[in-house]
Amino acid sequence: MNLQPRRSWTARYRSAEEAFTLTDVLVASAILVVVGATAMYALSLTNRNAVNARVQTAAQSVVQNQIDQILTRGPYIPTNTPPLIPDVLKNTTPAKTVPVFVDPETGVVAVSGTLTTKIEDSGATASGTPLYVLKAAVTLDYFIGPVPHKVVMNTLRAPDQ
Secondary structure, eight states: OOOSOOOOHHHHSOOGGGSOOHHHHHHHHHHHHHHHHHHHHHHHHHHHHHHHHHHHHHHHHHHHHHHHHHHHSOOOBTTSSSOBOOHHHHSOEEEEEEEEEEOTTTOOEEEEEEEEEEEEEOOOEETTEEOOOEEEEEEEEEEETTEEEEEEEEEEEOOOO
16 A cells, blocks of 8 residues: 555656756855855944944043043142142143053053143133133044044143132
């Protein structure tokens, strides 16, 4: 007794008209290659943007740290005799090289930059009396590959009196 259903001759042997041609297979393969290449390009572009954002955040942290030093070092009482002025506020500091981004796995400095701090009197007065308010501009210049980047932050520092 045979339990399998009977198939007709046409069901057992398909004609060549119903199969994929070499052209169909090549076109489908080309479409898959283009989609794959586009996806790889998009992923590499996303990764590059993530690296740039990570380094930009680190650079902003370096500059913000210098701004915090300017705002918190004290006491700043320029009217005392002798005046009490922290070293960070005395004058413009020369440009110095600082690490911007250190690879967390290897500890190697991946990006370094030049940090410049410019301190000057704002010239603010009240009824002809100087207020001794200082302007500070902190600039960090760095490169990611051949592309230059810059982070600039400004602040004012008033005396502690």
